[in-house]
Amino acid sequence: MADRLILHVDLDAFYASVEQLDNPELQGRPVIVGGLGGRGVVSAASYEARRFGVHSAMPGARARQLCPEGVFLAPRMARYRELSAIVFDCFRALTPLVEGLSLDEAFLDLSADPGAREHPKACAQGLREQIRARTGLVASVGIAPNKFVAKLASDLGKPDGLVHVSEAGLRAFLDPLPVERLWGVGEATTARLRRADIRSFGALRRTPEPRLRALVGRQAPRLLALARGDDHRAVTPERTARSISTERTFDRDLKDRSELQTLMADMAEQVAARLRSKSLQCRTVAVKLRSPDFRTFSRQQSLGQPSDAGPALRRIAQSLADEWWRQQGPRPRLRLAGVVARDLLENTGQMGLFTGRDTAAGKDRDTDRLLDAARERFGEGLLRRGMARGKRSDSEPGV
């Protein structure tokens, strides 16, 4: 296999860093996100908190014992997701081959980028600087010929690290590492290796396979491969999203049935446009409705044919919302409404049913194309189908 250039990018203490970023008073203080309440576990700990021995997945009670002066905060997932989207935007500006592992961590395959191949460190440094400039957050990066070593490299570089392991430098980098750093190897196995005096990657690499087999059985070849830094797994870009949705929370409760209809039409069109922009279709449309007492209702209905057409989604969203409305008491009120497209599948371009211009579906599709083009030029929200006009200012969301 030709040499590859893989980056593992991981933000440092992500949730805790976001809290420190948004509230400068927390900078330099031990910040612990999560771990509130009786049974909560820690989601993230700032480096100041880690000095007290606090780490993620630790029970909150233990964290409070270790770090009584810690600032314990509830997670703000919406904010973390918002910054994560910007960070992933930076990734995708470099390559489409981005495999996200979590909100703040991904593999990037830059093998096909001649500039990055020639100057991998400068490229990774540029990415770190861009993330810093756009979000204020610090990312550590490991660069290596494969995923396993790239991840080890970024871990060892933390915090604020940039570690490059070239093909030629693999052995020098890996040999001194303790066997606990092996990927996907349990404690029992590492304990067995240690008892046999195999404590480092180097020692493991030099162990004859039959001896290793006697110690760890079928795992032996895999362990040897890891110790040599062999890992041929590809960077696999994200699988298709499971659903696409939009929702709005109202400043004032929504009380008007026709307003809800207008809103449903708008949101269905938006969701359909996002499906088309991702070359997806959905089989199911759902609506989400929340009353002021925070009870949330969800209704869904399947489409006869998978679709990405605004009118098809709109018809279902409106009828589901209206059905809910009619079932409520004399004066329904809404705090939040949303439209969700579910059961997504790739649009393979086989749309025999919809290509005819004479059919209603064909006309819908033509209108969708015009709307997409207009949205691209003028932005979301300026244009919509004639029937969805009016009343918008009343239902303008306070999101």
Ligand SMILES: [Mg+2]
């Ligand atoms: Mg991280």
